[in-house]
Amino acid sequence: MNAVKKSKPSLHTVLTPQLLDLYEIKDSIVVIIDVFRATSTIATALYNGASKVIPVDSPELCIEVGKQTSGVTAGERDGKIIPGLSYGNSPSEYPRSFIENKTLVITTTNGTKLLHMALKQGAKNIITGSFPNLSKVVEFLKSQDSPVILGCSGWKNKFNIEDVLFAGAVIEEVKTHFDIQCDSSFMANQLYMQQKDQLTTYIKTVTHWHRLAAFGLEEDMLYCISRDVAPSLPIFKEGALINQV
Amino acid sequence: MNAVKKSKPSLHTVLTPQLLDLYEIKDSIVVIIDVFRATSTIATALYNGASKVIPVDSPELCIEVGKQTSGVTAGERDGKIIPGLSYGNSPSEYPRSFIENKTLVITTTNGTKLLHMALKQGAKNIITGSFPNLSKVVEFLKSQDSPVILGCSGWKNKFNIEDVLFAGAVIEEVKTHFDIQCDSSFMANQLYMQQKDQLTTYIKTVTHWHRLAAFGLEEDMLYCISRDVAPSLPIFKEGALINQV
Numbered sequence A, B: 001m002n003a004v005k006k007s008k009p010s011l012h013t014v015l016t017p018q019l020l021d022l023y024e025i026k027d028s029i030v031v032i033i034d035v036f037r038a039t040s041t042i043a044t045a046l047y048n049g050a051s052k053v054i055p056v057d058s059p060e061l062c063i064e065v066g067k068q069t070s071g072v073t074a075g076e077r078d079g080k081i082i083p084g085l086s087y088g089n090s091p092s093e094y095p096r097s098f099i100e101n102k103t104l105v106i107t108t109t110n111g112t113k114l115l116h117m118a119l120k121q122g123a124k125n126i127i128t129g130s131f132p133n134l135s136k137v138v139e140f141l142k143s144q145d146s147p148v149i150l151g152c153s154g155w156k157n158k159f160n161i162e163d164v165l166f167a168g169a170v171i172e173e174v175k176t177h178f179d180i181q182c183d184s185s186f187m188a189n190q191l192y193m194q195q196k197d198q199l200t201t202y203i204k205t206v207t208h209w210h211r212l213a214a215f216g217l218e219e220d221m222l223y224c225i226s227r228d229v230a231p232s233l234p235i236f237k238e239g240a241l242i243n244q245v
Helices: A017-022 A038-047 A059-069 A110-120 A131-144 A161-177 A183-205 A207-213 A218-224 B017-022 B038-047 B059-069 B110-120 B131-144 B161-177 B183-205 B207-213 B218-224
Strands: A011-014 A029-033 A052-056 A072-074 A103-107 A125-129 A148-152 A234-237 A240-243 B011-014 B029-033 B052-056 B072-074 B103-107 B125-129 B148-152 B234-237 B240-243
Touching: A011 A017, A011 A161, A011 A183, A017 A110, A017 B017, A029 A110, A029 A131, A029 A161, A038 A052, A038 A103, A038 A110, A038 A125, A038 A131, A038 A234, A038 A240, A052 A059, A052 A110, A059 A072, A059 A103, A110 A125, A110 A148, A125 A131, A131 A161, A131 A218, A148 A161, A161 A183, A161 A207, A161 B183, A183 A207, A183 A218, A183 B161, A183 B183, A183 B207, A207 A218, A207 B183, B011 B017, B011 B161, B011 B183, B017 B110, B029 B110, B029 B131, B029 B161, B038 B052, B038 B103, B038 B110, B038 B125, B038 B131, B038 B234, B038 B240, B052 B059, B052 B110, B059 B072, B059 B103, B110 B125, B110 B148, B125 B131, B131 B161, B131 B218, B148 B161, B161 B183, B161 B207, B183 B207, B183 B218, B207 B218
Parallel strands: A011 A148, A029 A125, A029 A148, A052 A103, A072 A103, B011 B148, B029 B125, B029 B148, B052 B103, B072 B103
Antiparallel strands: A052 A240, A125 A234, A234 A240, B052 B240, B125 B234, B234 B240
């Protein structure tokens, strides 16, 4: 019997949305990563029973889609709820007692932009990930045998550390399943391995921590780097993220 | 006497040329970094007495400028000298006995592109850096009291590790002189500090090592990560890099 050794699918890490066009997105699984706080909040709302989450890229669209879907509208700028919307971007605002069976329409800048770019470029599947649903993301990637793009949302197209740390955590769990020839992935994995045992101290040194801490959001951020506290798998289908169970 | 505490200038690291437009380049010092091998070779040629180095972005322009300046033309693609040019991109090709008092016209892709972008965006000074001239770069940055952009050339607009390691090495030496609020810089510095004691082992894991090792260029690359073996300060003036002494 001649067993043919099957080649492993590729895995790449995209450090900011501005670099997405350098990668082969078509037919890949794209993981949208926006640790502070969009993809942490999305994982949480779906874990707590939201029927779906619709990410939109402007407050105006959020209001409009909110009306169409009778959904909960959410969005913040500079730590405050955007006028015209009802809730903020904090995962703590979406316990089961509030969000179960509801539609959440959320406006975010960095993550939503990246999601729409990946959609336009023909991604096979789009899921969202953050530490609260790390194991669910890992399980899914290991089960699919498809090329993977770990897409960091960054901050206004710039690189940020918290998203890359999550990419590095995913890589640590899936790396034997993929053929990785990508310096961004090597770096992400090395940075995560260097810092994983002091993540709650280390995270306080990154630029985004300082920006959000000024709005009193320290507890939110510590939640956003907590592993598997909201084990859902948000997958994008027909315009919305639903929990694939 | 009321001493006014002077604020420190900023320092940012740009991970690939595709991200340069996100940063304030005007009036900054931009350090062009292309460790494998353009900026290592440039440092070496100038250290060995080349009168100037003219970086150009195509073989055609290299031939033309070579004729105009009676210069030595250099450029490689896939490890071979480009037809029509006379020499390659290896620092070992430019000892003092050959290059002293000559003009070197060199075609490179990633580094030259970044240099021209920085020029167009109004950089105050453009210098080039790599491990062979690390201390000269550090000295210059510390002496200038200007904002600094560490510009990594990457590979076809993608992130690469060797350029970021050099940025991290510079940051380690200058960080008390600058106000650094930049996750790319934090990451670069952390990666360098994590790997600096095993740099010759670590460098063999990065993607560019594998690409160039396939052309037998291992010795070149080990030279390119050697500190201060060609202590020159290439600074861009009137269309060419000259050694500022």
